[in-house]
Amino acid sequence: MSRKKAPVQLPLGIGLRDDARFENFVSGDNGLARAELERAAQGRGEQYIYLWGHAGVGCSHLLQSCCHAADPVRRTAVYIPLAELSHAGPELLEDLDQLQLVCIDNVERVAGQPEWEEALFHLFNRMRAIGHVLILAADRSPRSLGLKLPDLESRLNWGLVFQVRPLDDETKEFALKARAEARGLKLSDEVVRYLMHHGSRDMANLLVTLDKLDHESLSAQRRITVPFVKQVMGW
The missing domain is CATH 3.40.50.300 (P-loop containing nucleotide triphosphate hydrolases)
Known part of the structure; x- marks a missing residue:
């Protein structure tokens, strides 16, 4: 008779990002x-x-x-x-x-x-x-x-x-605005262009930047504008 295997045990602290869908x-x-x-x-x-x-x-x-x-x-x-x-x-x-x-x-x-x-x-x-x-x-x-x-x-x-191929810049801008809207944020075209031209252009880092701006704008009760991005990111 075969022995039943024990449940899989994995290290703690490894989970899925809720937005990675x-x-x-x-x-x-x-x-x-x-x-x-x-x-x-x-x-x-x-x-x-x-x-x-x-x-x-x-x-x-x-x-x-x-x-x-x-x-x-x-x-x-x-x-x-x-x-x-x-x-x-x-x-x-x-x-x-x-x-x-x-x-x-x-x-x-x-x-x-x-x-x-x-x-x-x-x-x-x-x-x-x-x-x-x-x-x-x-x-x-x-x-x-x-x-x-x-x-x-x-x-x-x-x-x-x-x-898996990188997105072109136009599609990155669309993706960034879509992710912001899903969070209830409004990013102007000016802000999106500023983020693309001054920060890292890969999608993962753009989303990390968006996370930070979302958190800081909520804390400061301010809209995300180019001056606010400059202040938060130091660009």
Whole structure:
């Protein structure tokens, strides 16, 4: 008689951002990737998907969106950001195949480490054998990870591989205004242009800036204007 596995135990403090959902993701040229991820998260698509792209393009947002999308259809899911959890050791990946959806971010953090590669290889095989969904993300393509285990590199090139491409400036401006409106904020075109020209232009940092401005405007009971942005951000 087989022994029932213990529930998966994960480190405390790792949660999903509430705003990291598909409906908040402005796709730009990434519409196909978004559609396939949503289908996979709900158990209607591919068993394995690999995303890659440089920091700020939205890979982490998409992985967390998958976990949020799994909840309404009662699928068990977990988001594992290796940038925060690689210190836990490859044992972290044990028994994750119990879950119907596993999303692992920052795979590049453990590439080239034999024990991690072995653990990821075996997780891939277990997930595939029982029909559960594995979604990985990294800052580079599978062939550029510098993996030491050839069988793992082969596995990571199975299924769908998407490069998540950055938004153009016009789409970033639209996305920034849409996110502000969702929070009940009004950003003028002048403010949006100022943010684009004086701060970091990648979407992740633009949203961090918006978070800060939202908090400071609420505290100061002031509208977000260019002078207010200059004061808060020191630009």
